[in-house]
Amino acid sequence: MENIPSRYNEPYVVEFPTLRDFVEYIDLRLRETDLTKTRFKFSADVVKVKPYNGSLYVTVSQETKDGRKTELTVIIWKNLTQTILRTLGLKTPYDLEHKKWEFQGRLSFYPDRSQFSFWADSVTPQGESDILQRRQKIKELLKKEGLLTEVIHELSELEPIKYIAVITSKTAQGYFDFLSNLLVPDNIRPVVHLYESSMQGATTAEEVISALNKIELFCREFMIKYDVIVIIRGGGGPSDLMYFDDYNLARRIAHMNNFIPVLTGIGHEKDETLPDFVAWRRFPTPTAVAKEISNQLKNYLELIETSYREIKQLTLGRLQLVTTKLNEGIKNVLDEVLNKNIIKVHNELVKDGEAIYKLFSLKEYERLLSYTFVESLSNKIDIQISNFDKTFRQDQSILEKTINVNIQSKKQQIENLQKLSELFEKGYAKALDLVEQNREELVKTGGPLSALAFGGALITKSGTLIQRKEQLRSNDEINVNFLDGSVKAKIEEIE
Amino acid sequence: MQLKDIEDILKLSTEEIDKLTFKDLIEAVEFIKSKFLSSELEIEKQIELYSKAITLLIKAREKLLLIKKEKEEIDRKYEAFIQNIEDMIE
Numbered sequence: 249m250e251n252i253p254s255r256y257n258e259p260y261v262v263e264f265p266t267l268r269d270f271v272e273y274i275d276l277r278l279r280e281t282d283l284t285k286t287r288f289k290f291s292a293d294v295v296k297v298k299p300y301n302g303s304l305y306v307t308v309s310q311e312t313k314d315g316r317k318t319e320l321t322v323i324i325w326k327n328l329t330q331t332i333l334r335t336l337g338l339k340t341p342y343d344l345e346h347k348k349w350e351f352q353g354r355l356s357f358y359p360d361r362s363q364f365s366f367w368a369d370s371v372t373p374q375g376e377s378d379i380l381q382r383r384q385k386i387k388e389l390l391k392k393e394g395l396l397t398e399v400i401h402e403l404s405e406l407e408p409i410k411y412i413a414v415i416t417s418k419t420a421q422g423y424f425d426f427l428s429n430l431l432v433p434d435n436i437r438p439v440v441h442l443y444e445s446s447m448q449g450a451t452t453a454e455e456v457i458s459a460l461n462k463i464e465l466f467c468r469e470f471m472i473k474y475d476v477i478v479i480i481r482g483g484g485g486p487s488d489l490m491y492f493d494d495y496n497l498a499r500r501i502a503h504m505n506n507f508i509p510v511l512t513g514i515g516h517e518k519d520e521t522l523p524d525f526v527a528w529r530r531f532p533t534p535t536a537v538a539k540e541i542s543n544q545l546k547n548y549l550e551l552i553e554t555s556y557r558e559i560k561q562l563t564l565g566r567l568q569l570v571t572t573k574l575n576e577g578i579k580n581v582l583d584e585v586l587n588k589n590i591i592k593v594h595n596e597l598v599k600d601g602e603a604i605y606k607l608f609s610l611k612e613y614e615r616l617l618s619y620t621f622v623e624s625l626s627n628k629i630d631i632q633i634s635n636f637d638k639t640f641r642q643d644q645s646i647l648e649k650t651i652n653v654n655i656q657s658k659k660q661q662i663e664n665l666q667k668l669s670e671l672f673e674k675g676y677a678k679a680l681d682l683v684e685q686n687r688e689e690l691v692k693t694g695g696p697l698s699a700l701a702f703g704g705a706l707i708t709k710s711g712t713l714i715q716r717k718e719q720l721r722s723n724d725e726i727n728v729n730f731l732d733g734s735v736k737a738k739i740e741e742i743e
Numbered sequence: 744m745q746l747k748d749i750e751d752i753l754k755l756s757t758e759e760i761d762k763l764t765f766k767d768l769i770e771a772v773e774f775i776k777s778k779f780l781s782s783e784l785e786i787e788k789q790i791e792l793y794s795k796a797i798t799l800l801i802k803a804r805e806k807l808l809l810i811k812k813e814k815e816e817i818d819r820k821y822e823a824f825i826q827n828i829e830d831m832i833e
Contacts, residue, residue, distance in 0.1 A: 407765045408807045411817065435808050441821045462828065470820045545807070548765070552804050555772050556797070562779040563793040570786050 271359045278357050287448070288366070289352045291374060292320070294344045302326030304341050306368075308351070322351055322366045328450040332371050335450065335491060337382055348374045352449060352488070369449030372490045383493045386522055390495070395502035401529045403544040406475060406509065412440045412541070413474040413508075415459040417447050422482035422513070422534040429538035432545045441474070447481040453494030456523075460500055464507060473508060476541070479523060480513045480534035489514060492521035502526040513537035700731045717742060749778060749788070753795055760802050768803040772796050 264270040278284055292308035299305075304324040311317045324332060333341065352370035357363070373379060390396050403409070416423045423442070430437065443462055445455035456479060467473050479501075481489075492514060501510050501523050509528035514521050517532035524530040531537040696706055696713060706729045707714040714720060724739045752771055755763075763771070775796045778784055784792075 410807075410809050437809065439809065439814050439817055441818075462824075466821065466824050469824070470817075472817060472820070548769075548807050549804075551769060552800055552807065555769070555776065556800050559772070559776055559779065559793060559796045559800075562776070563789060566779070566786060566789055 268359075271362050274362075275357055275359045284355055284357065287352060287354060289350065291348060291350045292322075293348050294346065295319070297341045297344050299329075299341055302329060304329055304344075306344060308349075320364070320366055322353070322368045323356075324368050324371070328369055331450045331454065335382075335494065336371060336373065344371070350374055369451065370488075370491060371450075379490050379493070382490075383520075383522060386493060386495045386498065387525060390498055390502070390522070390526060393499075395499060396525050397502075397505075397527060397530075401509070403529070403540055404547065406544070408436075408548050409475040409541050409544055410436075410438050411472070411474045412438050413443055413463045413477045414440055415443050415445050415456055415463075415477065415479045416481060416534075418442060418444055420447060420480075420482055422447075422480045425482065426478070426480050426513070426534040426538045429535045430542055431539075432542045433549070436545045436549060438475075438541070438545070448484070448488055448491070450491055452491040453497040456492075457497055457500045460504055464504070467508070475508070476528075477504065477508050477510045478513065478534075478537055479510065479527070480537060481515060482534065483516045483519075489519055489521050492523055494522065498522040498526045511537050700729075703731075705730045747774060749775075749792065753791060755795070760798065763799075763802070765803055765806045768799045768806070772799050772803070775799075 262273075264273065292310045294306055295309045296307040297304055298307075303326040306322040306324060307319060308322050309317060309319045329341070333339075333343075336344075338344065350370075350372045351366065351368040352372075353366055353368035356365050356367050358365060387396070414423065414426065416426075427440065430440070432438075443459035445459040446452055447456075460477070463474065463477055481492075501512075504510050505526075505528045510523075510526075511529050511531060512521075512523045512527040513531040513534040513536055514523060515533075519532075531540060696715065699706060708727045708729060709720065709724055712719075714726065720726070720739050720742060722739055722742055726737050726739065727734045728737055752775065755771075760768075775792050778792065779789060
C-alpha cells in the first residue's frame with residue numbers, strides 16, 4: 249500500500265513507477281471487490297489437460313457465433329482431482345478433453361504472471377441425463393447392499409425432537425430458511441447445533457461425511473444423543489447437487505440412521521439426490537424439514553392437552569352418571585344389581601342341576617333306596633322306639649312309688665306334730681293353772697313374801713327382814729329385794 | 744414397553760414412569776382412555792386410573808419441554824467440542 253503513489257486517486261492518469269507496482273495495484277483493487285469471492289459457473293469445451301504436481305491445468309475454449317474465441321485456464325486443485333474424476337466416472341484426467349463441461353469455482357489473479365485463472369471445485373457433465381445415469385448406477389449398488397430406505401417414515405414415530413444437529417453451510421440460505429421455519433412455542437423449541445460443511449463442489453461429500461463423524465464423536469464423548477440429524481441445502485441446478493450423489497456419503501448416511509435418524513432437505517421440491525434415498529426421511533426443502541419438526545412438537549403438545557381434557561371429561565361424565573343414578577333412587581340401582589344377581593344365581597343353579605342330574609341319575613337313586621333297605625330301616629326304628637317305651641315305663645313306676653312313700657312319710661310326720669302340739673297346749677294350760685294356784689296360795693300363806701307377788705319389795709339388813717322403822721338406824725346398809733332381783737341402799741335419815 | 748393391563752399400569756412406580764419413553768407414556772394414557780369408554784369399569788377403579796393418567800401426562804409433558812439448564816449445558820459442551828476441533832485443525 250505504501251508504495252502506491254498518491255496520485256492514483258487522480259481520475260484520468262494513474263502512473264506507476266514500476267510494473268510490479270501496477271500489478272500489485274490491480275491485485276489490491278481486485279481484492280476490494282467481490283470478484284474473487286464470488287462463485288462463478290460456466291460451460292466450455294476442454295481443449296487440453298495438463299497434470300502438474302497432482303493438480304490439473306485445464307485449458308477451456310469457447311467460440312462465439314461471430315467466430316471470436318476465448319480461452320481460460322481452469323485449475324483443479326490436487327486435493328479435489330481424484331474426487332472429481334471419480335464422481336464423473338473418468339479413468340484418467342485426459343478423458344475430460346474434447347468434451348463440454350460445466351465448471352464452478354472462483355476466480356483468482358496471479359500478480360507474478362499478471363494472469364487470471366479459474367479454480368474449479370466442481371466439474372459436471374452437460375445435460376441431466378449423464379447425471380441421472382450416474383446416480384442410477386450408484387443407487388442400484390446401494391439397493392444391492394440393502395441400504396436404500398424402503399419405507400416412508402413419519403416423525404410421529406420418533407420421541408419429541410429436542411436436539412437437532414444440522415449439517416449445512418453457515419451462510420447458506422437453506423440454513424436461514426430452516427431456522428426461521430422452526431415455529432414452535434419457546435418452551436418446546438429444540439436445541440439446534442450446526443456442524444458446518446461445504447454444500448457445493450467436489451468437497452461436498454467428504455465434508456458432510458466429516459460432519460457426520462463429528463456428530464457421532466460428540467454424542468459418544470458426552471453421552472448425549474441428538475434426536476435427528478438434518479442435512480440441508482437450498483436450491484440449485486442438477487449440476488450443483490451432483491456432488492451429493494456420492495456412494496460413500498450415501499453409505500455413511502444409511503449407517504448413521506441406525507444411531508440417529510437422518511433427515512434431508514436438499515435443493516428444491518423436484519430435486520433428488522442419493523442422500524434422499526438413504527435418509528430416514530426425505531423432505532423436499534429445508535423449510536419443509538423445519539415445518540415437519542415443528543408439527544411433530546406441536547402435535548405432541550396438543551395430544552397431551554387433548555388427552556388430559558378427554559380423560560377429565562370421561563371421568564367427570566362417569567361421576568355425573570353415578571350421582572344421577574344415586575339421586576334417582578338407590579333402590580333402582582339395587583334392584584338392577586339384585587335382578588342381575590338373581591338371574592346369575594338362577595343360571596348357575598340350572599347349570600349345577602344339570603351337572604348333578606348327569607352324575608346322579610334317577611335309576612341310580614332308585615337302586616340305592618331299595619325295598620329291603622327301607623324295611624330294615626323301619627325295623628330298626630321300631631325296636632328303638634319299643635326299647636325307649638319300656639325304659640320310660642319302668643322309670644315312671646319307680647318314680648310313682650318313691651313319691652307315694654314320701655307322701656306317706658310326710659303325712660305321718662304331720663300327724664305326730666299335731667299330737668305333739670296338742671300335748672304342748674295341754675301342758676301349757678296346766679302350767680298356767682298351777683302358777684295361778686301357787687300365787688293364790690302364796691297370797692294366803694306367804695306373809696311379807698306376798699308383797700313380791702303384787703309388785704312390792706322386801707327390805708333386809710344383814711339377812712334379817714325389816715318390817716318396822718325402829719329396826720333401822722342412820723347409815724345402815726340395807727338390801728331392797730324385788731321379784732326380779734335386789735339393790736343395796738344406805739339409810740340417810742330416820743324421821 | 745407394552746402396557747396393556749390396567750393393573751400393570753396402576754402398579755407403575757415413580758422410577759418406572761421416569762424410565763418410560765414419551766411414546767410409552769402416551770400409549771398407556773390412550774389405553775386408559777379406551778378403558779374409560781368401557782362401561783364395565785368400576786367407578787373406584789376409574790378414579791384410580793384417572794389419577795395415574797394425570798401422572799403419566801405430566802411426565803410426558805416433562806419429556807416434551809426443554810429445561811433451560813439442560814439446554815445451556817448441552818450448548819456449553821457443543822461449543823467446547825467445536826472449539827477443540829478448530830484448535831486441532833489450526
